[in-house]
Amino acid sequence: MNGRRLLAWFLFALLTVSAACAQTNAAGAAMKALAKWEILNSPSSMDDKRCAFLGRVLQWGKANWDILAHTQMVLGDPRKGEVYGYAHIGKCAGLVFLRNPAIESKLVDASLDALGVAPDDELRRAASLKAVEVYPAHHELDWAGAPTAPLKLQLLGSGTKCIASGADPALLDRMTL
Numbered sequence: 648m649n650g651r652r653l654l655a656w657f658l659f660a661l662l663t664v665s666a667a668c669a670q671t672n673a674a675g676a677a678m679k680a681l682a683k684w685e686i687l688n689s690p691s692s693m694d695d696k697r698c699a700f701l702g703r704v705l706q707w708g709k710a711n712w713d714i715l716a717h718t719q720m721v722l723g724d725p726r727k728g729e730v731y732g733y734a735h736i737g738k739c740a741g742l743v744f745l746r747n748p749a750i751e752s753k754l755v756d757a758s759l760d761a762l763g764v765a766p767d768d769e770l771r772r773a774a775s776l777k778a779v780e781v782y783p784a785h786h787e788l789d790w791a792g793a794p795t796a797p798l799k800l801q802l803l804g805s806g807t808k809c810i811a812s813g814a815d816p817a818l819l820d821r822m823t824l
Contacts, residue, residue: 648810711822713737721762722755730755730802733760739769740813742781742822758797758812770794773814781823782809 708715714737723729725748732745743762747753755761764770768783776793780786788810790798802808811822 661813677820693757711735711742712752714740714742714822717747719763734764736762736764736768739815740811740818740822741770743807743810743812744807745800746807747804749791752801752803752806755800755802756797757800761797770812775817776812776814777819778810779819779823780808781811782807785823 675819715735717737718733718735721732721734721743722745723731725731725746728749730747730749730753731747732743735742735744741762741764743757745755745757747755759768759771770776771794773794776790776794778788778790779800780788783806788798788800790812793812798810800808800810811819813819813822
């Protein structure tokens with residue numbers, strides 16, 4: 648699915664579903680690293696709440712473009728029911744969106760090695776890293792020994808997670824929608 652079609656689908660979903668469901672759809676759209684942030688809808692169909700949320704999404708995307716611009720698909724094959732995702736690795740920070748297409752819960756390794764972060768990347772050279780689950784619930788993850796240690800995550804069936812990692816707390820806050 649190309650970026651325009653995906654964005655059109657995202658906006659349609661945003662306009663026709665509840666706010667909680669729209670946030671899930673926004674996470675899915677960000678997971679696919681949309682390069683086009685065009686609005687392909689009539690302003691008359693947007694209420695104040697949806698306009699405010701869409702505005703926050705667009706501001707977040709613009710503020711984090713230095714990270715979102717560097718994207719690669721990681722982990723498994725969704726056609727085989729394996730956990731897969733998209734890693735957005737920027738200078739000293741990363742956002743990882745993971746999805747479990749299977750109905751059963753799965754444990755996945757989201758370490759820098761598993762995500763294919765290059766050995767010479769600045770993210771690996773950080774003295775210490777923090778990992779924060781941004782979606783579906785915002786909380787700091789226990790990642791003892793980062794950046795070399797494994798980061799094990801439990802993904803519920805049909806679940807999605809967004810994990811932000813970095814050394815700078817201000818950068819981690821910026822990556823939170």
